[in-house]
Amino acid sequence: MGALAASAVAGGTRDRRLAKKSPPATPKNGPSDAGLQQVLDALPAAVYTTDIDGRITFYNRAAVELAGREPELGKDQWCVSWHLYGADGTPLLHDQCPMATALKTGEPVRGVELIVERPDGQRLPVLPYPTPLRDDEGRMVGAVNVLVDISERRSAESRQRALLQELNHRVKNNLQMLHALLSTARRDSRNASARAILAEAGQRVSAMATAQRVLYEADNAHSFGTQAFLEAVCDNARRSLGGEFGIELSCEAHQLSNDMAVPLALILNELLSNAVKHGLKGRRGGVVRVALTRDLAASYLLTVEDDGPGFTLRKVRKNAAGLGLVIGIARQLGGNLAVTRTPGARCAVRFVDRHR
Amino acid sequence: MANHPEVPHAAPAEPGRNGAVGPSARTRRILIVDDDYLVAVALAGSLGESGFDVVGIASSAAEALSLARAQRPQLILMDIRLAGPQDGIDAAVEIFRTLGIRCIFATAYHDPRTRARAEPASPLGWLPKPYSMEAAVATAQAAFARLGQEADRPA
Numbered sequence: 001m002g003a004l005a006a007s008a009v010a011g012g013t014r015d016r017r018l019a020k021k022s023p024p025a026t027p028k029n030g031p032s033d034a035g036l037q038q039v040l041d042a043l044p045a046a047v048y049t050t051d052i053d054g055r056i057t058f059y060n061r062a063a064v065e066l067a068g069r070e071p072e073l074g075k076d077q078w079c080v081s082w083h084l085y086g087a088d089g090t091p092l093l094h095d096q097c098p099m100a101t102a103l104k105t106g107e108p109v110r111g112v113e114l115i116v117e118r119p120d121g122q123r124l125p126v127l128p129y130p131t132p133l134r135d136d137e138g139r140m141v142g143a144v145n146v147l148v149d150i151s152e153r154r155s156a157e158s159r160q161r162a163l164l165q166e167l168n169h170r171v172k173n174n175l176q177m178l179h180a181l182l183s184t185a186r187r188d189s190r191n192a193s194a195r196a197i198l199a200e201a202g203q204r205v206s207a208m209a210t211a212q213r214v215l216y217e218a219d220n221a222h223s224f225g226t227q228a229f230l231e232a233v234c235d236n237a238r239r240s241l242g243g244e245f246g247i248e249l250s251c252e253a254h255q256l257s258n259d260m261a262v263p264l265a266l267i268l269n270e271l272l273s274n275a276v277k278h279g280l281k282g283r284r285g286g287v288v289r290v291a292l293t294r295d296l297a298a299s300y301l302l303t304v305e306d307d308g309p310g311f312t313l314r315k316v317r318k319n320a321a322g323l324g325l326v327i328g329i330a331r332q333l334g335g336n337l338a339v340t341r342t343p344g345a346r347c348a349v350r351f352v353d354r355h356r
Numbered sequence: 357m358a359n360h361p362e363v364p365h366a367a368p369a370e371p372g373r374n375g376a377v378g379p380s381a382r383t384r385r386i387l388i389v390d391d392d393y394l395v396a397v398a399l400a401g402s403l404g405e406s407g408f409d410v411v412g413i414a415s416s417a418a419e420a421l422s423l424a425r426a427q428r429p430q431l432i433l434m435d436i437r438l439a440g441p442q443d444g445i446d447a448a449v450e451i452f453r454t455l456g457i458r459c460i461f462a463t464a465y466h467d468p469r470t471r472a473r474a475e476p477a478s479p480l481g482w483l484p485k486p487y488s489m490e491a492a493v494a495t496a497q498a499a500f501a502r503l504g505q506e507a508d509r510p511a
Contacts, residue, residue: 168464169464169465172464172485172486173392173464173485173486175486176392176395176485176486176487177392177394177395179398179486179488179489180392180394180395180397180398180399180489181394181398183398183401183402183489184394184397184398184401187401187402187405202488202489206488206490209486209487209488210488212486213484213485213486216464217484236488236490236491239488239490239491239494240488240490
């Protein structure tokens with residue numbers, strides 16, 4: 001604002017009518033006072049100014065629409081609104097509002113959300129932008145405030161949240177149905193090997209479902225906690241595999257990106273299944289050790305160890321849905337599978353979390 | 357159970373018997389309430405395989421109430437989301453109030469508000485979705501164990 005315009009709105013005793021009629025002494029590069037009035041009235045955001053004591057000296061058309069009332073020049077103080085509340089709904093006295101703070105401290109206030117209540121009771125969420133005004137000598141003469149109505153933004157946010165929840169429920173229901181379908185198909189089949197294959201497929205789907213459930217419970221758009229995840233996948237595998245064996249779990253990493261959940265669940269489920277079926281072979285009191293550690297800067301190591309006979313990777317069948325799955329998904333995750341004999345089997349999958 | 361050929365017809369409970377389970381009960385009678393055909397049939401199969409007596413499958417709150425009244429199961433596996441104006445929690449609260457039968461809730465809505473709504477039904481357990489059939493069986497077994505313990509407690 002030019003010096004002339006600033007003094008015109010901030011002057012304590014001058015009223016709006018006088019300011020309008022003063023001769024249009026045009027600042028060098030800008031509209032006249034009357035022009036400025038038109039510019040301000042054309043803004044979709046509420047704008048008002050106060051003097052150094054917070055008394056309203058000017059307001060635009062949008063301010064009247066937002067506040068639902070005509071402010072009284074020279075009388076209303078701090079804010080054009082009827083009533084104010086904090087973002088959490090607690091009442092806010094006008095002399096405590098961000099505009100009052102800006103006038104007290106001489107600093108602009110940003111990032112505070114308010115709720116403006118109109119005389120008819122309607123409430124609107126609003127973002128204020130109070131900024132002190134200074135004369136040519138740098139003395140504060142008043143302040144200007146812009147009130148941005150953010151109700152559209154808020155309702156878009158809650159619509160998006162509702163959509164995401166709906167999507168989440170659909171995925172969960174679909175996985176539930178898929179698992180149920182495989183379970184029933186297994187029970188229906190009269191062929192023992194068909195039953196075994198369907199049982200395995202069903203178990204892999206339940207590992208995916210477990211991953212999805214952990215993601216939902218973590219309720220984080222980006223990452224999940226590894227401890228809870230590993231426990232859930234191990235728990236699910238233990239239920240499907242039956243038998244009496246122990247799982248020792250140790251977890252160094254804390255968070256991984258969400259899109260690691262399903263691939264890792266499938267890998268861990270497969271390695272656990274192999275460890276129990278081929279390593280422990282139904283032996284009571286057997287123990288499988290699962291560990292997740294950070295390897296190098298950006299990579300991790302998931303290891304599954306048993307104290308069975310061990311095996312050589314080169315010599316075993318790598319079914320596409322079995323060990324082949326582990327190798328393939330590990331590669332997909334930027335890593336690999338390494339098998340050593342300790343003398344039991346030690347399967348180590350290195351992988352990268354590209355989003356962390 | 358004319359609607360579901362997969363579920364063997366169960367003998368009706370003795371008149372006057374309520375939902376209490378005592379250590380002498382030989383069968384473990386369970387009612388499935390789920391409006392999803394695939395899930396309900398798989399549950400009936402898995403629970404049946406594991407030694408439970410599935411007395412029926414209901415797909416609405418009204419059906420749940422009438423089947424519970426007719427068959428007097430000891431436990432209900434209740435999906436919260438059901439077709440119709442009333443959900444599984446409504447049904448469970450009514451069933452517990454009038455028949456004293458408790459349930460396990462299966463649900464995708466695993467939040468505090470839902471749990472608070474379900475409290476008057478005195479639930480025996482929660483099955484967060486998606487669950488495996490094995491998890492459903494394990495939860496049912498744990499629920500029956502709890503019922504047995506509570507029946508054994510001295511008055």
